[in-house]
Amino acid sequence: MFEARLLQGGLLKKVLDSIKDIITEGNFDCSPNGLSLQAMDSSHVSLIDILLESEGFEHYRCDRNIPMGLNITNLVKMIKCAGSEDIVTIKCEDKPDNVTFLFESKDNDKISDFEMKTMTIDDEHLLVPDQTYTAVVKMPSAEFQRLCRDMAAIGDTVNISVTKEGVRFSTTGDMGTANITVRPNPSGDQKEEERTEVQITEPVSAGFALRYLNSFTKATPLSPTVTLGMVPNLPIVVEYKIADMGHVRYYLAPKIED
Amino acid sequence: KKRQMGIASFFARK
Numbered sequence: 001m002f003e004a005r006l007l008q009g010g011l012l013k014k015v016l017d018s019i020k021d022i023i024t025e026g027n028f029d030c031s032p033n034g035l036s037l038q039a040m041d042s043s044h045v046s047l048i049d050i051l052l053e054s055e056g057f058e059h060y061r062c063d064r065n066i067p068m069g070l071n072i073t074n075l076v077k078m079i080k081c082a083g084s085e086d087i088v089t090i091k092c093e094d095k096p097d098n099v100t101f102l103f104e105s106k107d108n109d110k111i112s113d114f115e116m117k118t119m120t121i122d123d124e125h126l127l128v129p130d131q132t133y134t135a136v137v138k139m140p141s142a143e144f145q146r147l148c149r150d151m152a153a154i155g156d157t158v159n160i161s162v163t164k165e166g167v168r169f170s171t172t173g174d175m176g177t178a179n180i181t182v183r184p185n186p187s188g189d190q191k192e193e194e195r196t197e198v199q200i201t202e203p204v205s206a207g208f209a210l211r212y213l214n215s216f217t218k219a220t221p222l223s224p225t226v227t228l229g230m231v232p233n234l235p236i237v238v239e240y241k242i243a244d245m246g247h248v249r250y251y252l253a254p255k256i257e258d
Numbered sequence: 259k260k261r262q263m264g265i266a267s268f269f270a271r272k
Contacts, residue, residue, distance in 0.1 A: 124266070125271070253262065
């Protein structure tokens, strides 16, 4: 059986908000290591990779690997019924037809349980190799969100170029062009999460669809910083770390010159 | 003109 108790139930809402615009269903894989999900969007252009490590739960029990196929839209509806301060417990049997969500209010004066039907999802899992990135950019997640939104107002595709001087985001649309350069700032008075850091072994440049990058920024409430990893001619990874728990990562295939 | 690649063309299937 599987049973996991999460003290910060609001975290589940944030995780679901970060994927609900991209996928409509997915297999949550319960394993002794934690709860994970890998799923492609319907156009198979991007890949979501979520990990919530077992250590991040107050209580975690998983005797064997269990794929828990869930409709994300329905899951969002159910988790919305939890208060943002509620403690959430997820429970299911080894071959579940249903998953139970137990919500306990912080003061323990209200307990709710919801049961949701599971579904069988045939999805192919991709093997994402442990990659050494040519360029890694860490920046405030709110700034990345703003930047993607601004770029999307002008064009459909953003070209991201990383050099040791900084990261340049460029786009072109019917009305004109836009360029935004974010420079690594010196580690002065700023808090770590307010800094922009660039690590590169060589300059990298590639084009990506803004529609997807904008969807990824729905994960902004999960982390004060976002990390972009690039390798020439490979998908970009956009990572939001979840403190003491794991991550939400998005991989987006580049646009290639025809 | 740029062409959108699919994600599965970059990663092996498990």
